[in-house]
Amino acid sequence: MAMTAVARETVFALRRQIAKIEGTLPERLAAATSDADVNTDLTIVRRGIAAALPDAFLPIGVERLDAALSGGLPKAALSEIHGTQTRDAGAVAGFALSLTSLILKQAPGLPVLWIGTTEIFREAGFPYARGLRASFGIGPEQLLFSEAPRLVDALWVAEEAARMTALAAVILEIRGNPQRLDLTATRRLHARAQGAGRPVFLLRQAAEPEPTAAPLRLIVASAPAAPRDTIAGPLAGSIGRPAFTLTIGKSRTALPGQFTLEWNPDERAFDERASGERGGEERQRAKNSVPVVSLSGRGKDPAAAPGAVLAFPAVGSPAAISPTARDQPSRPQRAAHLGPRRAG
Amino acid sequence: MISHRDRNAQRISALDERAEALHLKRDMGIADARAMHPSIDVVEADPEADRRLLEGLADWCDRYTPLVALDGADGLFLDVTGCTHLFGGERAMLDDILSRFFHQGFDVRAGLAATPGAAWAAARFAGDRIVPCGEEEALLAPLPLAALRIEPATRASLESVGLRTAGAVMAAPRAPLARRFGALLLLRLDQALGRLDEAVSPRLPVAPLSVERHLAEPVTLTEDIERLVGMLAATLKTDLERRGEGARTLALLLFRVDGAVSRIAIGTSRPMREPRLIQRLFHERLAALEQDIDAGYGFDLVRLSVLTSAAFDMQQADLAGEVIDDGADIALFADRIRARLGEGAVLQPVTVESHLPERAVVTIPFTEAPRRTTPPKKPDRLQAPKTIFPPERPIRLFRSPEPIDVPATEMPEGPPLNFRWRRALYRVTRAEGPERIAAEWWREVPSDEAASTRDYFRIEDADGRRYWLYRQGLYGGGSQVPPRWFLHGVFA
Numbered sequence: 030m031a032m033t034a035v036a037r038e039t040v041f042a043l044r045r046q047i048a049k050i051e052g053t054l055p056e057r058l059a060a061a062t063s064d065a066d067v068n069t070d071l072t073i074v075r076r077g078i079a080a081a082l083p084d085a086f087l088p089i090g091v092e093r094l095d096a097a098l099s100g101g102l103p104k105a106a107l108s109e110i111h112g113t114q115t116r117d118a119g120a121v122a123g124f125a126l127s128l129t130s131l132i133l134k135q136a137p138g139l140p141v142l143w144i145g146t147t148e149i150f151r152e153a154g155f156p157y158a159r160g161l162r163a164s165f166g167i168g169p170e171q172l173l174f175s176e177a178p179r180l181v182d183a184l185w186v187a188e189e190a191a192r193m194t195a196l197a198a199v200i201l202e203i204r205g206n207p208q209r210l211d212l213t214a215t216r217r218l219h220a221r222a223q224g225a226g227r228p229v230f231l232l233r234q235a236a237e238p239e240p241t242a243a244p245l246r247l248i249v250a251s252a253p254a255a256p257r258d259t260i261a262g263p264l265a266g267s268i269g270r271p272a273f274t275l276t277i278g279k280s281r282t283a284l285p286g287q288f289t290l291e292w293n294p295d296e297r298a299f300d301e302r303a304s305g306e307r308g309g310e311e312r313q314r315a316k317n318s319v320p321v322v323s324l325s326g327r328g329k330d331p332a333a334a335p336g337a338v339l340a341f342p343a344v345g346s347p348a349a350i351s352p353t354a355r356d357q358p359s360r361p362q363r364a365a366h367l368g369p370r371r372a373g
Numbered sequence: 374m375i376s377h378r379d380r381n382a383q384r385i386s387a388l389d390e391r392a393e394a395l396h397l398k399r400d401m402g403i404a405d406a407r408a409m410h411p412s413i414d415v416v417e418a419d420p421e422a423d424r425r426l427l428e429g430l431a432d433w434c435d436r437y438t439p440l441v442a443l444d445g446a447d448g449l450f451l452d453v454t455g456c457t458h459l460f461g462g463e464r465a466m467l468d469d470i471l472s473r474f475f476h477q478g479f480d481v482r483a484g485l486a487a488t489p490g491a492a493w494a495a496a497r498f499a500g501d502r503i504v505p506c507g508e509e510e511a512l513l514a515p516l517p518l519a520a521l522r523i524e525p526a527t528r529a530s531l532e533s534v535g536l537r538t539a540g541a542v543m544a545a546p547r548a549p550l551a552r553r554f555g556a557l558l559l560l561r562l563d564q565a566l567g568r569l570d571e572a573v574s575p576r577l578p579v580a581p582l583s584v585e586r587h588l589a590e591p592v593t594l595t596e597d598i599e600r601l602v603g604m605l606a607a608t609l610k611t612d613l614e615r616r617g618e619g620a621r622t623l624a625l626l627l628f629r630v631d632g633a634v635s636r637i638a639i640g641t642s643r644p645m646r647e648p649r650l651i652q653r654l655f656h657e658r659l660a661a662l663e664q665d666i667d668a669g670y671g672f673d674l675v676r677l678s679v680l681t682s683a684a685f686d687m688q689q690a691d692l693a694g695e696v697i698d699d700g701a702d703i704a705l706f707a708d709r710i711r712a713r714l715g716e717g718a719v720l721q722p723v724t725v726e727s728h729l730p731e732r733a734v735v736t737i738p739f740t741e742a743p744r745r746t747t748p749p750k751k752p753d754r755l756q757a758p759k760t761i762f763p764p765e766r767p768i769r770l771f772r773s774p775e776p777i778d779v780p781a782t783e784m785p786e787g788p789p790l791n792f793r794w795r796r797a798l799y800r801v802t803r804a805e806g807p808e809r810i811a812a813e814w815w816r817e818v819p820s821d822e823a824a825s826t827r828d829y830f831r832i833e834d835a836d837g838r839r840y841w842l843y844r845q846g847l848y849g850g851g852s853q854v855p856p857r858w859f860l861h862g863v864f865a
Contacts, residue, residue, distance in 0.1 A: 116797075116838060116863075117838065118769065118863060119767070119768060119769060119838060119839065119840075119863030119864055119865055120838065120865060122768055122769060122865070123768055123864070123865025124865075126768065126865070127865075140703060150772075151772065153769060153863070154767075154769030154770050154771045154772075154862060154863055155736075155769065155770060155771075155772060156722075156768065156769055157730070157734060157766060157767055157768055157769055157770040157862060158722035158724060158734045159724060159730070159733055159734055159766045160765075160766035160767045160768040160769075160770070160862070160864075161768055163763050163765070163766050164766075164768055164864075164865055165768075169721070169722040169723060169724050169734070170721075172721065172722055173703075173707075173719060173720070173721055173739060174719070174720040174721070174722070174736060175710060175718055175719050175720070176717070176718070176720065177714060177718065182713075182714055182718075185713075186710055186714070186718070189706060189709065189710065190706065193702055193703070193706055194702075195700075195702040195703050195706075196703070250836070250837075251836065251837040251838045251839065251865075252837045253802070253833060253837035254833060254837065254839065266803055266804075267803070267805055268803050268804075268805050268831055268832075268833050268839060271839070271864065271865035272837065273865075274837075292865065
């Protein structure tokens, strides 16, 4: 015990020095040394421009993660969101947009600026406004894109945008580890974000972690989605809500940890998913009285099923017909020459 | 000496004084000229470059008047009506033009008269003359017929009947002249004498407002230019206020001492008149163009013009004297980005009614103009099912769908079991679909309807990444083209 106390004293002394170098005063660095509760007292509350505001942190809505990040995502700061491979671009962008969606819940109507280099938009795809509205509730009128052929230009746009209070959030997407995106560049972005009180998300696709000024680095990968939830239970073989595996890569306050989060596009909120546990979804279903998928024609669905009645394939079939199939014309409307339809 | 090709023979099209001293003439064959003087230096004519040079000179002449027109391949018309007093009178202005051109290395001849025709004749045949109003006839009378700007064929036939000077033509009876030589001759004559108006159509649209500053000492530094822009914009502001307008397009013209003119234009998202903001926009533009603008020996004239303007809405400030307008911030931000990086640097998406995913969203340059609002939701039955099951759309879409290799599907119409994209193999664990999207028959008639039909699948690979694939074409649909697979987007 004494050993750990001494070790922690050293750690706190070092942190105090770091805080002094950074020009922020730690509020309670050594407060936790007295008692033995190791887990809860490892958090430090910073006092700076960001932390001085009462709502300096954006709660992500997942208790364990919020506790680990000492309150949530810093609102007036640069946050790095990493993907280890370009093919993770969907998950990385999706996670950043979920966070943006949470911010927009508090500041509705403000536009979001997404800056990217031509390279990343070519490699990972251009943001698709229809999908963003459906999944994150960000309307096309709230979206602004800036595509810069060179990294220098993208950084310049980001710096100019980071100091604007008229934007809800700035997303800067960069691929790889360019030399120009160094400590100085990120420090400038961070300082402007702090000044404006708006978050800047630095999405780094296919990048190795390297020292930057961002106080927080999250590494995001996609996680297998849970099946779609129906009244009759999970629909086997279907792909439900987006899920992410989140690793805290760097944080001044948090211990490294890994979380699996599920984004609920309807409520625009995160749920944590423990592996192999379905309890959360049970609760979720009880909370949502509106059925996610109406019953098939055999059921006693109070609402008359509109349009075509759909039969689900046998449980376990790899290619389940999704509810999206309902948007297709029903059987009589289909032209005969288009061949047989593969419905259950 | 410059040659050009005319009817399969190289002929002299222009020559300098030394060549003239050798008794060489225009339209002489190059072969003859070489036979006379083997050492002459012949350069192929480049009409395109001549044209560019003339246009550059026309730009430079903008400093005298906004109404500058090109005249053929070797002349410029300057409509200096109401401009001469700015340069100290007609003679002073002509001298200024001639001396500046001389210092730029051009040998020019100029004439100034009340009509374009008389000025044309004065410049070409009388040499640096100012023709007072009413003396056009006296000027033209002794000049050869070429001074009347008529076709060579007409000129030849006039000469064949003994009319060798313009004066002779003027003295001849009009009716027979018109009957025999056409109406153009009399038209030219009347225009030259001022009996008929002749409009000089300017090369560039005349800016509704422009302010300029002549500098005794040429400026070279970008900071100085920016400061000048601020000062000019302050002058412009009063004019714009008087008109109740703001500028939408502004152009900055920098006249270099040696005759080159740089034209820098910026556009704004909303009407603007604040000098500080205008200066900032030009700051970005100048920073972006730093490499392209060569100050050389400096600029001696700086002009700021409003090319297009629009009504400026005044805004009521609140009691504290503050106007809260986030839109203005964003408009200015977008303008600055665009001033530096080009028109397409800030984009906004607009949704379009279309089934085809790539056509359903278009991105347009950001404007503050009233945005295209989506039509109000139709309360019809078609909308109802969509609200329950909106079709899942990816969050990122590839600009062009990327072809993938699909080695096997479980059944012909079903989703793939695995696929190869960008040389990596992906194993499909789950799939949803298909969602069939057909080509838009109202836009174009597909040559093969079955081949352009797409079946979209939403799939998840072994690592949990979700993709949007489609198969273009149908199996056994009677189509000659085998179905192909593409990856179109990624999901969160």
